[in-house]
Amino acid sequence: MKSLGIGARVETLPKWTKIVFFVLLALFCYALPVLQLPLITTPDVDFGGVLFTVALYVLIALGLNIVVGYAGLLDLGYVGFYAVGAYSVAVLTTEHGSVPYLWTIPVAVGLAMLSGVLLGAPTLRVRGDYLAIVTLGFGEIIRLTAVNLDWLGGARGISNVPGPPDICKVTEGDVCRQPLFEIPHLDWSTGTPLVDLNHQTGFLDFGVLDLVPYYWFALTIVILVLIADRRIKDSRVGRAWEATREDEDAAELMGVPTFRFKLLAFAMGAFVGGLAGALFAGNSSFVSPLSFLLLYSILFVAAVVVGGQGNRWGAVVGGIVVAYLPERFRSFQDWRVMIFGVALMLLAVYRPQGLLPPRRRKRAAQAEREDQATHTPTTIEGAT
Amino acid sequence: MDFNLLTHHFFELTITGLALGSVYALVALGYTMVYGVLRLINFAHSEVFLYGTFATLWVTYFMGATPNSSTGAVIGMLAVALVLSMAVSGGVALLLEKFAYRPLIKRNAPQLIALISAIGASFFLSEAMGLRDRITGFIGLDDNLSRYVASARDTRSIAFDMPRRNLFAIGDYQVNTTDLLVILSALLMMLAVDQFIRRSRLGRGVRAVAQDPESAALMGVNSVRVVQLTFFLGGIMAGAAATLYMIRIGATKFDAGFILGVKAFTAAVMGGIGNLRGALLGGLVLGVAENYGSAIFGTQWKDVVAFVLLVVILLFRPTGLLGESLGKARA
Numbered sequence: 254m255k256s257l258g259i260g261a262r263v264e265t266l267p268k269w270t271k272i273v274f275f276v277l278l279a280l281f282c283y284a285l286p287v288l289q290l291p292l293i294t295t296p297d298v299d300f301g302g303v304l305f306t307v308a309l310y311v312l313i314a315l316g317l318n319i320v321v322g323y324a325g326l327l328d329l330g331y332v333g334f335y336a337v338g339a340y341s342v343a344v345l346t347t348e349h350g351s352v353p354y355l356w357t358i359p360v361a362v363g364l365a366m367l368s369g370v371l372l373g374a375p376t377l378r379v380r381g382d383y384l385a386i387v388t389l390g391f392g393e394i395i396r397l398t399a400v401n402l403d404w405l406g407g408a409r410g411i412s413n414v415p416g417p418p419d420i421c422k423v424t425e426g427d428v429c430r431q432p433l434f435e436i437p438h439l440d441w442s443t444g445t446p447l448v449d450l451n452h453q454t455g456f457l458d459f460g461v462l463d464l465v466p467y468y469w470f471a472l473t474i475v476i477l478v479l480i481a482d483r484r485i486k487d488s489r490v491g492r493a494w495e496a497t498r499e500d501e502d503a504a505e506l507m508g509v510p511t512f513r514f515k516l517l518a519f520a521m522g523a524f525v526g527g528l529a530g531a532l533f534a535g536n537s538s539f540v541s542p543l544s545f546l547l548l549y550s551i552l553f554v555a556a557v558v559v560g561g562q563g564n565r566w567g568a569v570v571g572g573i574v575v576a577y578l579p580e581r582f583r584s585f586q587d588w589r590v591m592i593f594g595v596a597l598m599l600l601a602v603y604r605p606q607g608l609l610p611p612r613r614r615k616r617a618a619q620a621e622r623e624d625q626a627t628h629t630p631t632t633i634e635g636a637t
Numbered sequence: 638m639d640f641n642l643l644t645h646h647f648f649e650l651t652i653t654g655l656a657l658g659s660v661y662a663l664v665a666l667g668y669t670m671v672y673g674v675l676r677l678i679n680f681a682h683s684e685v686f687l688y689g690t691f692a693t694l695w696v697t698y699f700m701g702a703t704p705n706s707s708t709g710a711v712i713g714m715l716a717v718a719l720v721l722s723m724a725v726s727g728g729v730a731l732l733l734e735k736f737a738y739r740p741l742i743k744r745n746a747p748q749l750i751a752l753i754s755a756i757g758a759s760f761f762l763s764e765a766m767g768l769r770d771r772i773t774g775f776i777g778l779d780d781n782l783s784r785y786v787a788s789a790r791d792t793r794s795i796a797f798d799m800p801r802r803n804l805f806a807i808g809d810y811q812v813n814t815t816d817l818l819v820i821l822s823a824l825l826m827m828l829a830v831d832q833f834i835r836r837s838r839l840g841r842g843v844r845a846v847a848q849d850p851e852s853a854a855l856m857g858v859n860s861v862r863v864v865q866l867t868f869f870l871g872g873i874m875a876g877a878a879a880t881l882y883m884i885r886i887g888a889t890k891f892d893a894g895f896i897l898g899v900k901a902f903t904a905a906v907m908g909g910i911g912n913l914r915g916a917l918l919g920g921l922v923l924g925v926a927e928n929y930g931s932a933i934f935g936t937q938w939k940d941v942v943a944f945v946l947l948v949v950i951l952l953f954r955p956t957g958l959l960g961e962s963l964g965k966a967r968a
Contacts, residue, residue, distance in 0.1 A: 327749065376948065379955045385678065386906045387951060389899065390944030401937045547899070551756055558753045587771070591764035597757025598737055605746035 264612075282472055286465045287454065291441045295580050301454075301464035303580045305536055308471035309529055311572035314556040315478050315565060316525025321554065322562035322611075323491065324518035325498030326377070327385040330392025331553050333372075334523040336545040337365045338530025340399060343411040343540040349404075354415050358531045365527020366520045368395075373519035377512060392550050400542045410541025414534050417470060420457040432458040467536045474532065478525060482565050485521070494518055495613075559600055561607025570608050643932040648808035650928040656816045656885060658924020659823030663878035664901035665908070665916040666830060667730070667871025673847045673911030674867045676748065680755035681733050683898020684762035685872050688729045689879025690889035691766065692722035694793060695785050702797040711797050715884065723876035730872025733758055734865055742864070759895075767891030794888040819881045826877050827917050830870060834913060839866060847911065903947050909957030918958055922946075 263274060285293070286301050294300045313335065320328045341361035345352045352360075376387045399405045423431040432455030440449035454465040485491055493514045496504035505511050534540050552575055560571025579589045600608075606618070643650065664686050671679040696718040702711070737758040741751050765772065770789040773779040779786055803811035834840035845853035846863045854860050882897070883889065900923065908919025923943055930942025950958065 321749070327752075375952050379951050383906060383910075383951055383955065386902060387948055390903065390947055393899075394941050394944050397938070397941050401935075401941075547895075555753055555756060558749050562749065587768060588764075590760055591768060594757045594760030594762075594764060598754050598761065599757075601737075601746065601750045601754035601757065602740040602744075605741060605744060605750040607750075 279472075279476055283469060286468055287436055287438050288446075289439050289441060295583070298580055298583060299464060301468055303577065304468040305464050305471055306580065307573055307576045308468055308475055309533055309536075310553075310556060310576035311569050312471065312475050312478060312525060312529045312532070313553050314560065314568040314572035314575075315475070315482060316522050316529065317553050317557050318560075318562065318565060318568035319482070319485075319494075319525070320518050320522035321557050322564070322568065323486065323494040323498065324515055325494075326515060326518065327554070328388045328519075328522065329385045329547075329550050329554060330388035330390065330395075331522070331526055332545045332547070332550040333388075333392040333395040334365045334369060334526030335530040335533070335549075336392075336395050336399065337368045337523075338362065338527030339534040339540045339544070340405060340411075340530075341365070341527070342531045342534040343414045344405065347414050348406060348411050354417055354535050358528070361531040361534075362524055362527045365523045365530065369520045369523025369526075370516060373516045377515045377519065389547065389550065392545075393547055396542050396545045396547070399545070406541070408542060410539060410543070412539045414538045414540060416459045416467070416535040416538065419459055421455075432456055464536065467532075471532050471536075474528065478528075479565060479569075486565070490514065490517065555597060559597070559607060561610040563613075564607075564609050564611035567607055567609035567611065574608070639933060639935075643929060646810070646932065649810040650932055651925055652807065652810055652812055652816050652820075654925035654928035655921055656819045656924070657927070658904075658921040659820050660878050660882050660885070660920075661897075661901045661904045661923055662827060662917045662920025663823050663874045663881070664897065665905040665920050666827065666874045666913065668902050668905040669908075669910055669913060669916040670834075670843075670867045670871050672905070674843060674864060675738070675742070675751075677738070677751050678755065678902070679733075679868075679871070680752060680898075681737065681759040681762060682730075682871065682875060683894035683901070684759050684766075685726045685730045685733065685894075686875040686879050686882075686897060686901075687763060687766060687889070687891070687894030689722040689726035689876035690883055690893065692725035692876070693718040693880045693883040694795060694889060696721050697795055697797065698784055702795065704796065704798055706797045708800040711800055714797075715880065718883075719877060719880040722880050723873040726876030726879060727869050727872035729762070730868040730875070731865060734868040738864075738868075739861070763892055763894060769891075790891060792888050792890045792893075795883055799884060799887065815884055819885055822877070823881060824917075826874060827913070830874060831913050833870075839863075843867060900943065903943060907947050907950055907957055909954075909959040912957070912959050915957055915959035922958070 263271060266274065286304050289300065295303045313331070316334075317328065317331050320326050320331070338361040341364045342354065342357045344350070345357040345360060346354055372388070372391050376384060376391075379387065400408050405411070419432075421432055435453035435455050437453045438449045439446045441447075454463050457466055459466050459470075493504070493509045493511075496507065496509055497511045497514055501511050533544070537544075556571035556575040557568055558571070559574055560569065561567030579593065582589060582592075606615070664682070667682045667685065668679060671677055671682070693715075697714050700714045700717065702714055706714070737754045738751060741754055767790050769786045770779055773782055773786050799815055801813045801815055803813050804817060805812055834843055842853070842858045842863050843866060845856065845858050846860050850860055853863075901920070904919035904923045905916050906919070907923060908915025908917065923946070926946050927939050927943050930946075931939040934942060954960075
């Protein structure tokens with residue numbers, strides 16, 4: 254009997270159980286910051302902020318997964334789209350205008366998509382590894398332009414970027430005095446959960462002290478993107494991406510306009526990247542070139558590959574791993590990048606397919622093994 | 638936009654650009670050879686270079702370099718540093734191959750995961766250098782070695798003044814000894830590697846594996862050895878580049894490898910990745926173009942010029958200036 258992974262097990266459930274499962278999972282995710290579960294909660298940093306960062310990374314990993322995982326295009330400059338999104342918001346709300354935050358999100362996303370198309374149109378004709386360095390260059394060009402142009406705030410960046418509007422019962426200026434209702438957190442310090450009325454989170458109160466509402470906002474977007482991702486992956490577009498990734502020439506011969514689909518993947522990826530950038534700008538209220546270093550592009554690719562490229566749940570897990578672990582183990586502060594490096598190497602050696610590889614790839618690997626077992630009984634190990 | 642600066646200092650910009658470009662070219666060799674043989678972007682190659690710069694630094698410290706060291710002493714120290722930093726970088730490259738790549742190649746892992754392993758190795762190596770004071774602190778050696786490991790996260794400079802003498806004038810620029818030294822030694826080493834790959838028996842093995850690993854294995858080429866050899870050759874070239882870099886720039890830092898690695902990889906791609914002569918051409922073009930670019934648009938746009946140039950070149954020559962020749966031509 255073949256053992257089933259979690260994914261396969263969920264897949265075999267009847268449809269309504271599946272829906273219930275995912276709804277419960279989503280509810281659990283929403284409740285996380287309030288539950289304050291021991292072990293999971295970060296001891297040294299604000300848990301709400303960490304959860305927001307995790308949601309942001311998950312979103313980014315989902316977007317990059319479309320480009321790297323589905324379409325098979327190695328993008329080492331993904332941070333560029335993220336930066337375009339963040340800067341669009343910052344410029345429109347603060348530096349050169351005072352458009353409300355929520356209105357700037359569509360603009361930010363549109364500009365990110367546009368930059369994706371502008372970058373992709375000339376460069377997607379070059380193949381494979383060349384694309385990696387070209388996109389890497391693009392990410393750096395965006396960052397250096399932001400550093401050098403005073404119009405974009407230069408090296409000091411843009412501060413005081415507003416967040417989403419509060420929805421409140423009583424407001425005083427910009428500050429929410431009395432939110433619609435408050436949700437108390439749990440307190441585990443005695444070993445049993447107690448309701449902690451001293452720590453409450455105001456519903457839809459996007460203040461500076463409590464980042465939990467931002468997390469809920471980001472999580473909602475993540476869920477929407479996940480649903481959209483599922484619809485796209487199972488459509489003709491998703492199949493075209495897969496065909497292009499596996500064998501571009503064969504796909505072209507079968508009548509798939511590969512270039513157009515690659516461009517679409519790029520634009521979709523840029524869309525999600527821009528969205529993540531806009532979220533980031535609204536949350537951190539400060540956008541500077543330091544947030545868009547090349548290093549982050551690499552971290553994003555690591556998130557996708559660590560999780561298992563081509564599987565949206567893999568991307569989710571990868572985003573969580575890359576964003577959460579360093580925050581959880583902040584006591585190792587100085588050593589964490591080094592430990593992260595070692596972890597990446599170990600993962601590559603012991604789990605090369607990623608933590609959650611897509612099922613199709615697992616099946617392909619198994620078929621290949623069976624194929625080899627029947628056709629080439631003796632290996633040619635000795636020759637090498 | 639300021640073309641005055643460019644026209645007035647044209648020869649100076651060209652010569653210094655060539656000197657910087659030859660350092661890029663030497664590092665680019667490592668990227669290009671590993672890519673040619675394994676189809677792998679060896680992301681950690683920048684750290685191979687980094688360890689070379691520190692080897693050079695420490696050798697000159699160890700040999701007691703001071704600002705008053707005589708010219709002869711400096712030349713002697715640099716010669717020793719060159720050899721040792723080549724050895725260190727070659728060693729690091731071999732270790733990389735052993736721990737970060739060979740386990741993956743054995744398991745026939747997908748290409749992207751090898752990139753992840755390389756990224757991991759790169760993080761590890763550069764952070765290990767940045768935490769060297771702590772690491773030596775564990776074994777209680779940090780007091781004895783304080784000169785080498787103290788302030789691990791800051792920029793460290795070589796302790797002597799590089800003797801410079803102006804040799805001859807090209808246009809209105811006085812070419813000095815360091816320019817000439819850097820350019821000539823880089824060219825010499827590139828020539829040696831090129832001839833080694835083209836003429837020697839081992840070089841033929843490298844070319845064979847690059848063209849078709851399976852057939853090469855069937856013809857009795859030991860592919861593990863070939864891969865080791867490529868890593869090692871790339872490593873010693875990066876070591877040489879590191880010494881030349883220290884001669885020109887004179888300072889290094891635990892994360893100094895990264896940006897230079899990106900530039901060198903750009904140079905390799907620009908020239909046609911997998912192509913040794915392409916790496917040379919790409920490096921020189923990149924170095925000179927950066928200098929011209931910073932003269933015209935201002936220094937802060939230097940890197941932007943470099944990357945835009947790369948994109949433009951790839952648009953018109955999708956396989957780089959000289960095409961891919963070490964590996965088989967891909968459709």
